[in-house]
Amino acid sequence: MANDVRTGQAPGPLQRDEFGRRFRQAFADPAFNATRSELDRVETVAWRAYEQGNKSPVTRRAGPGFADPDYELSVDWLATHEALAGAQARHDDAAAGSRVLLICGSPRNDGSCPGENSKSFRLVGIAQQALQQDGFEVDLLDLSQMTSDYGRRIHPCKGCVSTAMPLCHWPCSCYPNHAMNQAGDWMAEIYERWVAAHGVLIVTPVHWYQVPSVLKLMIDRLVCADGGNPDPTSTGGKDPARAKALELAGWPYPKHLAGRAYGVIVHGDVGGTEATRRALCDWLDWMGLIDAGEQARLDRFIGYYQPYATSHQALDGDDALQQEVRNAAASLAHVVGELRAGRQTAPDLLLRRPRRK
Template sequence: MTNVRTGQAPAKLDKDEFHLRFQRSFTDPRFDAVRDELQKVETIAFDNYQKSRKAPVTVKAGAGFADPDYDLSIEWKASRDKLLALAARQQDPATRSRVLLINGSARNDGSCPGEMSKSFRMTVLARKILEADGIEVDLLDLSLLTSDYERRIHPCKGCASTAMPLCHWPCSCYPNHALQQTGDWMNEIYEKWVAAHGIIIVTPVYWYQTPSVLKLMIDRLVCADGGNPDPSSTHGKNAVVAKDLELAGWDYPKHLAERAYGVVVHGDVAGIEGVRRGLSDWLDWMGLIDAGAAARLDRFIGYYESYAESHDVFDADQAFQEEVRNVARAVSAAVGELRAGRLSAPDRNLRRPRPK
């Protein structure tokens, strides 16, 4: 029999603790005038929490699913249908080439730092090159997680580690209305990845690692590498069914493979090579195709110099700025070759003896 290990999760909150957590968002005295209304909302929210009403609005899965009668979250179904349409458009040779340009820094001048990031300035350099080549650019600025109201990427819950089929494509862990885990930005981000023919990630190094805003996105893209496009096949989040499905044979589909990529990593003391290698290895694993050595860049800006003058140092480093432009040029060329059928992963047709 399939063994599912349990016993880690705590019991549900009692009413008093739920009340304390619910009210944290309403400590401003200006909410005092509507305390009675908030109490009514809290009563409903607590009942939904106790009953685990994760997906309160559903629709039958319908034709094409393992269980057509399964009740799918209407939000997940809408996201999945949009990804299918975008994937078809991405494959249409009549469409313009599209590159997703990602700023992985958490800093911007609309939040506590009070100043834009150097990573964002690099995306501006890259964008100009791409647009001059006639490429549509979709800029994903992950720093908005720190400055926008109610913008969030919820953390990955690690479903793939229980069984790969339990990790649905796109992710079905969110929204979870019972836990107020809503407003997840990832559905929109999945669309940007699917629509793109090329990806460029520009990021600083935070403590030898990628910034948390970038890592949140990376973790939530695990469903793009081996994820299950049919939640009805696992009856939602049924761990036993998912384990049995994987053990019966799973093909670990790569939903974002065969897109070109480039990376720009910068730091001021250490860690740039490790982060650049980690990002490149991750993108390679997902089946993306690197745009050549010039598209994998790591450089220091103001090595052991003051943070206060780092923008000035970047201004003066014309060689680095040109290297960033070269990353964009390399990805632009790779996208053109890819769409013309002259570029592909050399190992694309090899059978993996240990797929995962």
């Protein structure tokens, strides 16, 4: 039944003392001692917001174009929604230059604990130069900034899609949740950058036979791009019963990023490169992106079973890999050009899927 919503997993709300202990963790530096009375007042306000569940303390009417124009929507979500509309307009502008979103999936950089650039970042630089030489606008998204920038974060996906697809809003409406101190979510900006791009090139290392956590966070939060609901008023915000009923009535599972081209470059030192590359390509295929050919789907080892300390030197000497990265960028550039000129489409564009999900 559509209203068969299973509950009972979540723990109860925090007690006042435990809330205060968690709140004060961010102010353990003795330099804050002189501001304790001010912090106590801020903590009291934060506690009241938590008690009342003020997820979106600032809202306005949804307005025309929504199922319920009078529904009060978060101004944060509306701002992201409007930014995505603008990004889609830029993407669709035939007179605008071609744009590639170039993603560095490593968490490592010289501004945080490792004290050194990542090899992914160096490979990204090779690809960026090749794309710019082809006349492309390159938007570099360096996910390592989550480890080196103050307050830079991507919150985890809450899995709304598995309750019902329409409960997973496009863009994601789970954040910010001000009452739970779940604010400052970088994905609001990242969604816009994906939408504006004509092509996407991901460069990543392997961490334990998988992608690094910074890249996986972004991947999971892009689930709303594959079937997500652009109208939170249709589900009354986060009403699971309404979302289930809406899905069961017949949901189209719109693919909001379909038709963009992609390339993937994966590198490792002992194992996991092929499986990681396949997983990334499978994910992008599923979302309706179009692969840019065999040379744009690359997995290679750098310094195979050699010390980590000399891995940059190993990359210095691998001229073949550097050229393969240039080839991947060139292949992506070519396919983006063909797609924008209307000379290429997805091979299965005219086929009807027998399974909607």
